[in-house]
Amino acid sequence: MTTSDEVFMARALEAAQFAAQHDDVPVGCVLVRDSAIIAVGENRREIDHDATAHAELVALRALSHDEPSWRLSDVTAYVTLEPCVMCAGALLNARVARVVIAAMDEKAGAVGSRYNLLADPRLFHEPELEFGVLATQSAQLLQTFFLERRA
Amino acid sequence: MTTSDEVFMARALEAAQFAAQHDDVPVGCVLVRDSAIIAVGENRREIDHDATAHAELVALRALSHDEPSWRLSDVTAYVTLEPCVMCAGALLNARVARVVIAAMDEKAGAVGSRYNLLADPRLFHEPELEFGVLATQSAQLLQTFFLERRA
Numbered sequence A, B: 001m002t003t004s005d006e007v008f009m010a011r012a013l014e015a016a017q018f019a020a021q022h023d024d025v026p027v028g029c030v031l032v033r034d035s036a037i038i039a040v041g042e043n044r045r046e047i048d049h050d051a052t053a054h055a056e057l058v059a060l061r062a063l064s065h066d067e068p069s070w071r072l073s074d075v076t077a078y079v080t081l082e083p084c085v086m087c088a089g090a091l092l093n094a095r096v097a098r099v100v101i102a103a104m105d106e107k108a109g110a111v112g113s114r115y116n117l118l119a120d121p122r123l124f125h126e127p128e129l130e131f132g133v134l135a136t137q138s139a140q141l142l143q144t145f146f147l148e149r150r151a
Helices: A003-021 A055-064 A085-093 A135-150 B003-021 B055-064 B085-093 B135-150
Strands: A028-033 A036-042 A076-081 A098-103 A128-131 B028-033 B036-042 B076-081 B098-103 B128-131
Touching (some): A003 A028, A003 A055, A003 A076, A003 A135, A036 A055, A055 A076, A085 B085, B003 B036, B003 B055, B003 B076, B003 B135, B028 B055, B055 B076, B076 B135, B098 B135
Parallel strands (some): A076 A098, B076 B098, B098 B128
Antiparallel strands (some): B028 B036, B028 B076
């Protein structure tokens, strides 16, 4: 973990807070190249009526318009929650260099919890992985969101 | 397998042929509700510079604008190639009722080949599955595409 990892994860947490404002589970994602943010996404499943609109996919799609190729071999993805199967697969497909994760998702996480999809030598890509960056902040944001909705 | 399964898969194969016309690997997807096609998608990875633009996700995204919810519990997805990790995850996330598959993908398939993500009781959804519908036609389309590009 580096100081800049915390800076970028803090920006992903801001995106997550924006998701909560439109009643989506607060998860955010930031894509970084050469120490610069090139795309930001927040979970938009409810507001977009789109099961594929998780933060990671929203960020990847936003980026694609400006990119010359679908290959993002020089990009780091910062995600506030352990990616699900779909999002882990999207990060694999995009060949991102590195994935930095805040909180884990025991129920549906696919990067260590339910599956280990980003560390499977049988598949075509294995990004560098980093865990636990601002994990407490992310977990608290999620907990507050669910507690408020139950109340 | 029913006659209508073949009819819908034939439409998915037409979408796959359209992908080949813009130099994308020929894979297609059709979403069906109450015996009516409600969305069609073809692989657009190369033309859109978007690693997430597989046929399944293109179809799911096209649909979302018109849907009241992200839940597609009454929808069948017809796919000409066994879904990858990302696409299997997307079909799970959307809670589709049934997935009908033509050809298998031994290298990267996540519905029987590399993983069995749509038949995992630990995850939150298990759609009905059907295999081998117009499998030969789909495999031939893919083979022709790769042979032509190698020549």
